Amino acid sequence: MTIFNSINTTASALTAQRLRMDVISSNMANVDTTRGRLVNGEWEPYTRKQVVFQEQEGSFTSHLNAARGNTSNQAGGVKVSRIVEDETPFEMVYDPENPEADETGYVRMPNVDPLREMVDLMSASRSYEANVTVLNASKSMLMKTLEIGK
Protein backbone atom coordinates (compact mmCIF):
# COMPACT_ATOMS: atom_id res chain seq x y z
CA MET A 1 0.00 0.00 0.00
CA THR A 2 1.39 3.37 -0.95
CA ILE A 3 0.60 5.13 2.32
CA PHE A 4 2.98 2.78 4.11
CA ASN A 5 6.01 3.48 1.91
CA SER A 6 7.95 5.34 4.56
CA ILE A 7 7.03 2.76 7.19
CA ASN A 8 8.25 -0.06 4.94
CA THR A 9 11.51 1.78 4.30
CA THR A 10 12.05 2.30 8.01
CA ALA A 11 11.18 -1.32 8.68
CA SER A 12 13.96 -2.46 6.35
CA ALA A 13 16.40 -0.25 8.27
CA LEU A 14 15.25 -1.72 11.59
CA THR A 15 15.80 -5.26 10.29
CA ALA A 16 19.23 -4.34 8.91
CA GLN A 17 20.35 -2.72 12.16
CA ARG A 18 19.10 -5.74 14.09
CA LEU A 19 21.28 -8.00 11.95
CA ARG A 20 24.23 -5.67 12.49
CA MET A 21 23.62 -5.94 16.23
CA ASP A 22 23.64 -9.75 15.93
CA VAL A 23 26.98 -9.65 14.13
CA ILE A 24 28.46 -7.28 16.73
CA SER A 25 27.30 -9.52 19.56
CA SER A 26 28.89 -12.48 17.83
CA ASN A 27 32.19 -10.53 17.61
CA MET A 28 31.98 -9.54 21.26
CA ALA A 29 31.19 -13.05 22.41
CA ASN A 30 34.14 -14.50 20.50
CA VAL A 31 36.70 -11.95 21.62
CA ASP A 32 38.83 -14.71 23.19
CA THR A 33 37.94 -17.60 20.91
CA THR A 34 41.10 -19.35 19.76
CA ARG A 35 39.27 -22.16 17.99
CA GLY A 36 37.07 -20.51 15.42
CA ARG A 37 37.64 -22.56 12.31
CA LEU A 38 39.52 -25.72 11.42
CA VAL A 39 41.86 -25.05 8.49
CA ASN A 40 44.02 -27.99 7.24
CA GLY A 41 43.75 -29.75 10.60
CA GLU A 42 44.83 -26.65 12.48
CA TRP A 43 42.59 -24.40 14.53
CA GLU A 44 42.35 -20.75 13.48
CA PRO A 45 41.06 -18.07 15.86
CA TYR A 46 37.73 -16.38 15.31
CA THR A 47 37.70 -13.76 12.54
CA ARG A 48 35.91 -10.49 13.08
CA LYS A 49 32.79 -10.14 10.95
CA GLN A 50 31.30 -7.00 9.45
CA VAL A 51 28.02 -6.27 7.67
CA VAL A 52 27.81 -4.48 4.33
CA PHE A 53 24.75 -2.32 3.82
CA GLN A 54 23.24 -1.83 0.40
CA GLU A 55 20.33 0.24 -0.83
CA GLN A 56 17.36 -1.94 -1.58
CA GLU A 57 16.23 -2.23 -5.16
CA GLY A 58 12.88 -0.59 -5.68
CA SER A 59 9.82 -2.69 -6.45
CA PHE A 60 8.66 -3.30 -10.02
CA THR A 61 5.95 -0.68 -9.55
CA SER A 62 8.41 2.01 -8.54
CA HIS A 63 10.64 1.22 -11.54
CA LEU A 64 7.63 1.34 -13.85
CA ASN A 65 6.59 4.68 -12.38
CA ALA A 66 10.11 6.04 -12.82
CA ALA A 67 10.16 4.87 -16.44
CA ARG A 68 6.86 6.65 -17.06
CA GLY A 69 8.36 9.87 -15.75
CA ASN A 70 6.65 9.91 -12.38
CA THR A 71 9.12 11.04 -9.78
CA SER A 72 7.08 9.74 -6.89
CA ASN A 73 8.14 6.82 -4.75
CA GLN A 74 11.86 6.71 -5.46
CA ALA A 75 12.55 5.89 -1.82
CA GLY A 76 14.41 2.66 -1.31
CA GLY A 77 15.07 0.78 1.87
CA VAL A 78 18.31 -0.75 3.03
CA LYS A 79 19.44 -4.35 3.15
CA VAL A 80 22.48 -6.23 4.31
CA SER A 81 24.04 -7.43 1.07
CA ARG A 82 26.68 -9.62 2.71
CA ILE A 83 28.66 -10.30 5.85
CA VAL A 84 32.40 -10.03 5.27
CA GLU A 85 35.33 -11.16 7.41
CA ASP A 86 37.92 -8.70 8.61
CA GLU A 87 41.25 -9.41 6.87
CA THR A 88 43.50 -7.82 9.50
CA PRO A 89 46.08 -10.31 10.91
CA PHE A 90 45.43 -12.10 14.19
CA GLU A 91 46.84 -10.70 17.39
CA MET A 92 49.87 -12.56 18.76
CA VAL A 93 49.86 -12.74 22.56
CA TYR A 94 52.72 -14.18 24.59
CA ASP A 95 51.15 -16.65 27.00
CA PRO A 96 53.18 -19.88 27.39
CA GLU A 97 50.71 -21.29 29.96
CA ASN A 98 47.91 -21.28 27.43
CA PRO A 99 47.18 -24.76 26.03
CA GLU A 100 46.84 -23.18 22.58
CA ALA A 101 50.35 -21.69 22.68
CA ASP A 102 52.86 -22.73 20.00
CA GLU A 103 56.51 -23.69 20.59
CA THR A 104 57.59 -20.06 21.05
CA GLY A 105 54.86 -19.43 23.64
CA TYR A 106 52.68 -17.21 21.50
CA VAL A 107 48.93 -17.59 21.14
CA ARG A 108 47.04 -16.35 18.12
CA MET A 109 44.03 -14.35 19.34
CA PRO A 110 41.06 -13.10 17.29
CA ASN A 111 41.38 -9.76 15.48
CA VAL A 112 38.45 -8.36 17.46
CA ASP A 113 38.93 -5.05 19.23
CA PRO A 114 36.31 -4.79 22.03
CA LEU A 115 36.56 -0.99 22.03
CA ARG A 116 35.77 -0.82 18.36
CA GLU A 117 32.90 -3.25 18.82
CA MET A 118 31.47 -1.05 21.59
CA VAL A 119 31.55 1.96 19.28
CA ASP A 120 29.85 -0.06 16.54
CA LEU A 121 27.28 -1.20 19.08
CA MET A 122 26.50 2.38 20.05
CA SER A 123 26.26 3.34 16.42
CA ALA A 124 23.85 0.47 15.70
CA SER A 125 21.62 1.18 18.68
CA ARG A 126 21.50 4.93 17.96
CA SER A 127 20.67 4.22 14.34
CA TYR A 128 17.90 1.88 15.48
CA GLU A 129 16.50 4.57 17.78
CA ALA A 130 16.61 7.14 14.98
CA ASN A 131 14.64 4.82 12.72
CA VAL A 132 12.07 4.17 15.41
CA THR A 133 11.68 7.95 15.73
CA VAL A 134 11.12 8.21 11.97
CA LEU A 135 8.52 5.47 12.19
CA ASN A 136 6.68 7.19 15.04
CA ALA A 137 6.75 10.51 13.20
CA SER A 138 5.41 8.80 10.11
CA LYS A 139 2.61 7.22 12.12
CA SER A 140 1.68 10.46 13.83
CA MET A 141 1.53 12.14 10.41
CA LEU A 142 -0.94 9.50 9.24
CA MET A 143 -2.97 9.85 12.42
CA LYS A 144 -3.01 13.63 12.00
CA THR A 145 -4.29 13.12 8.45
CA LEU A 146 -7.22 11.18 9.86
CA GLU A 147 -8.10 14.20 11.97
CA ILE A 148 -8.71 16.37 8.90
CA GLY A 149 -12.23 17.75 9.02
CA LYS A 150 -12.91 16.85 12.63
Added chain:
Amino acid sequence: MEPLSFSAVSSALPLSKTAANSKATSVANTQNSFASFLKESINNVNQAQNESDVLTNKLARGENVDLSQVMIASQKASITMQATLEIRNKAVEAYQEIMRMSV
Protein backbone atom coordinates in the same frame (compact mmCIF):
# COMPACT_ATOMS: atom_id res chain seq x y z
CA MET B 1 -5.10 32.84 -6.55
CA GLU B 2 -7.14 31.97 -9.60
CA PRO B 3 -10.69 33.27 -9.68
CA LEU B 4 -13.30 30.56 -9.49
CA SER B 5 -14.49 29.48 -12.88
CA PHE B 6 -17.33 27.23 -13.78
CA SER B 7 -16.15 26.53 -17.30
CA ALA B 8 -15.65 22.89 -16.52
CA VAL B 9 -19.18 22.59 -15.19
CA SER B 10 -20.82 24.56 -18.00
CA SER B 11 -19.00 22.60 -20.65
CA ALA B 12 -20.30 19.47 -19.04
CA LEU B 13 -23.87 20.76 -18.93
CA PRO B 14 -24.88 20.16 -22.58
CA LEU B 15 -23.82 16.59 -22.16
CA SER B 16 -26.21 16.04 -19.32
CA LYS B 17 -29.21 15.85 -21.68
CA THR B 18 -27.74 13.06 -23.72
CA ALA B 19 -26.59 11.40 -20.57
CA ALA B 20 -30.08 11.55 -19.11
CA ASN B 21 -31.15 8.43 -21.01
CA SER B 22 -28.55 6.30 -19.33
CA LYS B 23 -29.06 7.96 -15.98
CA ALA B 24 -30.58 4.95 -14.27
CA THR B 25 -27.84 2.61 -15.37
CA SER B 26 -25.13 5.11 -14.51
CA VAL B 27 -26.49 5.51 -10.98
CA ALA B 28 -26.58 1.76 -10.60
CA ASN B 29 -23.06 1.57 -11.98
CA THR B 30 -21.85 4.19 -9.55
CA GLN B 31 -23.47 2.37 -6.66
CA ASN B 32 -21.91 -0.85 -7.84
CA SER B 33 -18.45 0.59 -8.21
CA PHE B 34 -18.70 2.30 -4.84
CA ALA B 35 -19.83 -0.92 -3.21
CA SER B 36 -16.99 -2.90 -4.75
CA PHE B 37 -14.51 -0.20 -3.79
CA LEU B 38 -15.75 -0.24 -0.20
CA LYS B 39 -15.64 -4.02 -0.12
CA GLU B 40 -12.11 -4.06 -1.45
CA SER B 41 -10.96 -1.47 1.08
CA ILE B 42 -12.49 -3.39 3.97
CA ASN B 43 -10.83 -6.55 2.69
CA ASN B 44 -7.51 -4.72 2.71
CA VAL B 45 -8.07 -3.67 6.32
CA ASN B 46 -8.99 -7.22 7.23
CA GLN B 47 -5.87 -8.50 5.51
CA ALA B 48 -3.72 -6.12 7.56
CA GLN B 49 -5.40 -7.35 10.75
CA ASN B 50 -4.85 -10.98 9.76
CA GLU B 51 -1.21 -10.33 8.95
CA SER B 52 -0.71 -8.74 12.36
CA ASP B 53 -2.48 -11.69 14.01
CA VAL B 54 -0.31 -14.26 12.24
CA LEU B 55 2.90 -12.44 13.19
CA THR B 56 1.81 -12.02 16.81
CA ASN B 57 0.98 -15.72 17.02
CA LYS B 58 4.34 -16.63 15.54
CA LEU B 59 6.09 -14.45 18.10
CA ALA B 60 4.10 -16.00 20.94
CA ARG B 61 4.97 -19.50 19.71
CA GLY B 62 8.63 -18.55 19.72
CA GLU B 63 9.10 -18.83 15.98
CA ASN B 64 11.78 -16.90 14.13
CA VAL B 65 10.18 -13.49 13.53
CA ASP B 66 11.57 -10.02 14.03
CA LEU B 67 10.00 -8.13 16.91
CA SER B 68 10.13 -4.96 14.80
CA GLN B 69 8.16 -6.68 12.04
CA VAL B 70 5.47 -7.70 14.51
CA MET B 71 5.21 -4.19 15.92
CA ILE B 72 5.11 -2.61 12.46
CA ALA B 73 2.42 -5.00 11.27
CA SER B 74 0.32 -4.18 14.32
CA GLN B 75 0.82 -0.44 13.74
CA LYS B 76 -0.22 -0.80 10.11
CA ALA B 77 -3.30 -2.70 11.19
CA SER B 78 -4.11 -0.01 13.74
CA ILE B 79 -3.72 2.83 11.21
CA THR B 80 -5.89 1.14 8.57
CA MET B 81 -8.49 0.36 11.25
CA GLN B 82 -8.54 4.00 12.37
CA ALA B 83 -8.95 5.12 8.76
CA THR B 84 -11.88 2.74 8.35
CA LEU B 85 -13.47 4.08 11.53
CA GLU B 86 -13.12 7.65 10.28
CA ILE B 87 -14.74 6.75 6.97
CA ARG B 88 -17.58 4.97 8.74
CA ASN B 89 -18.11 7.98 11.00
CA LYS B 90 -18.29 10.26 7.96
CA ALA B 91 -20.74 7.96 6.21
CA VAL B 92 -23.00 7.70 9.26
CA GLU B 93 -22.80 11.45 9.75
CA ALA B 94 -23.89 12.04 6.16
CA TYR B 95 -26.78 9.58 6.56
CA GLN B 96 -27.95 11.28 9.75
CA GLU B 97 -27.70 14.66 8.09
CA ILE B 98 -30.00 13.45 5.32
CA MET B 99 -32.43 11.89 7.81
CA ARG B 100 -32.67 15.19 9.67
CA MET B 101 -34.06 16.83 6.55
CA SER B 102 -37.51 18.25 7.28
CA VAL B 103 -40.12 17.17 4.72
